[in-house]
Amino acid sequence: MGHVIRTEEQQGAIDGLRRxxxxxxxQVFSKEYRDQFVPKEKMAAIMQKLTEFGLVAGTVSEANGGMGIDWLTMTMLFEEVAATSADLSVPVLINSFGAQMIEKLAPAHLRERYLPGLLNGTSFVSMGISEPDVGSNVLEIxxxxxxxxxxxxxxxxxxxxxxxxYSDFLICTCRTGEDPRRGLTHFLLDRKEHPYETRNIHKIAWNSQSTAQVFLHDVRVPASNMIGNEGAALKNTLxxxxxSRVYVAGQGLGIARRALEEAIRYSKDRQQHGKPIAGHQLISAMLAEMATNVDAARLLTYRAASMIEAGVPAEMEAAMAKYFACEAAVKIARQAVQIHGANGLTTDFLVEKLAREAIVAPIPEGTTQIQQLIIGRALTGINAF
Structure with missing residues (x-):
């Protein structure tokens, strides 16, 4: 959908994954488990297969058992997953960043024990940051x-x-001191050895994977399970x-692209006034606008990924990508429903689900408004938080 410049190796990897x-x-996510929770065993089987295509494993160096794939290629692969299912993209995203954190920050005994399971898709990690009264402001944990x-x-x-x-272990951000910035520390909690309780949260969409509350009651963890130095959790999280914002931009991009694909397919099949509705000017104009926004979202997302791969600071560009791609998903999915007319309101067509998924996309990893504040700060040097 729109020309994308890729190397031969990138195109081959994407084609294999796409097949x-x-x-x-x-069909698992669009039909079999549409809006229903996918059991852990089923999700794990898919994750194990995805690792063969570089998902999760590609984010970790070969020295530590991964594939060491560049960040732009990883973003391209992630887009394919998100275009198939926003739900599936979530465990891919979380396991990817859990694996990176363990590789870069965990002591050797934790890295050797917990990293292999993430790289081969047999285990799941959760990142315990948000709390009932703590969203974007990590300082208030x-x-x-x-x-x-x-x-x-x-x-x-x-x-x-x-x-x-799903989680077999949790990387939990905890307060170990009173200093807002230097009083936060990460700990790894093994679910069997350091039990914690979980309860799924039902949402407007994205219910085929687990979004949960986590309850921690007198959980005893060895000091040796600390991830990174004591008091360094804020710095390490940031x-x-x-x-991670580039990946969330990829989620928005994937939803938007799939909505466009569904709208194009329907507009060619649906007949009104003696011809396919694609032949009517207003439908054609809507499709043109949708396609332009999809490509703009992709360019912003790939730019941020390329900057990260080059080692160039990309805080503003990642925020722009996340902001634009996720808001574009909302608009494009809404337009896809409109093109489907009354059929778009039924569960017989995927655009109904995509529209609900799109509404969720601007919320995680900092809302659209948080991204705007980040961009404004980068432009002016003045913090409006």
Missing amino acids: YLDAEVD KTRARRDGDDYIINGEKTWISNGV SFFER
């Missing part, structure tokens, strides 16, 4: 980790945690935001 997604995965000899005892509640019910 698998079309043949084995699309209240979950407390209290030192007790060689252990820490953790109490608190996390919410909107992706992979929550360092991953550029990359």
